[in-house]
Amino acid sequence: MHLKKAQVVVLGSFHMSEHTGLSSERRQTEIEDLVFKLARFKPTKIAVEMVPEDSAYCNEKYKQYKLGVHRLEMNEIFQVGFRLGIKMAHEQLYPTDWMGASDMDYGEVESWAQENQPELLHEIYKDLVFPELSEDKSIVDYYKEINTSTFLNKLHKMYVNMARIGDLNHYVGMNWLSWWYKRNLIMFANLTRLIDTEEERILFIVGGSHASIVTKFLEESEICEVVSPLSYLS
Numbered sequence: 001m002h003l004k005k006a007q008v009v010v011l012g013s014f015h016m017s018e019h020t021g022l023s024s025e026r027r028q029t030e031i032e033d034l035v036f037k038l039a040r041f042k043p044t045k046i047a048v049e050m051v052p053e054d055s056a057y058c059n060e061k062y063k064q065y066k067l068g069v070h071r072l073e074m075n076e077i078f079q080v081g082f083r084l085g086i087k088m089a090h091e092q093l094y095p096t097d098w099m100g101a102s103d104m105d106y107g108e109v110e111s112w113a114q115e116n117q118p119e120l121l122h123e124i125y126k127d128l129v130f131p132e133l134s135e136d137k138s139i140v141d142y143y144k145e146i147n148t149s150t151f152l153n154k155l156h157k158m159y160v161n162m163a164r165i166g167d168l169n170h171y172v173g174m175n176w177l178s179w180w181y182k183r184n185l186i187m188f189a190n191l192t193r194l195i196d197t198e199e200e201r202i203l204f205i206v207g208g209s210h211a212s213i214v215t216k217f218l219e220e221s222e223i224c225e226v227v228s229p230l231s232y233l234s
Helices: 025-039 052-066 076-087 106-116 118-125 139-146 149-164 172-192 208-221
Strands: 007-013 045-048 201-207 225-227
Touching (some): 007 076, 007 208, 025 076, 045 076, 106 118, 106 172, 139 149, 149 172, 172 201, 172 208, 201 208, 208 225
Parallel strands (some): 007 201
């Protein structure tokens, strides 16, 4: 017997603040097209990559945007999440991130590996090519590209192999990776707390680097049905 479960879509995103030209009429129309396509999922809740401590800040901005007195900053939470929330008549968005302290940051691990294990670092990075948002590529097509299982699995493979950086009793990669896994596990746990009924349909807008690992946690938990965003971006 098939038991109905809540559905979750994890939408891997690029960080819009790192790109120029997205305020143009063309790009804004493309973002609206993305929102239109995501609305077909009919999410009951929209979760975003922001810490819960900033929920009041986030939802005050959302309230002001609904009233027409707030101009959207160039951030996927606002550009996509706020627009979709209004389209779905949601009262609020749900920050689910965690940003506690780490023993070592990513750059420190990479620098150590460049100096001490350059061949291993090359092996970890060699198959990973990040798609680019070129002038001839639409926003929707870019989201399709960064949400393919092929690309997301390569990202996940890179993070797993970072555990190999270091040596016996000197686990350099783990100094950062333990924080990374903790952060993604907390995102997963916070997402599950949003599931109130089997009718729930949650959209999680998160940086693409998190998409594969959070998806795997959700799938392995068997608490919900994980739906590919590609089902709605086509």
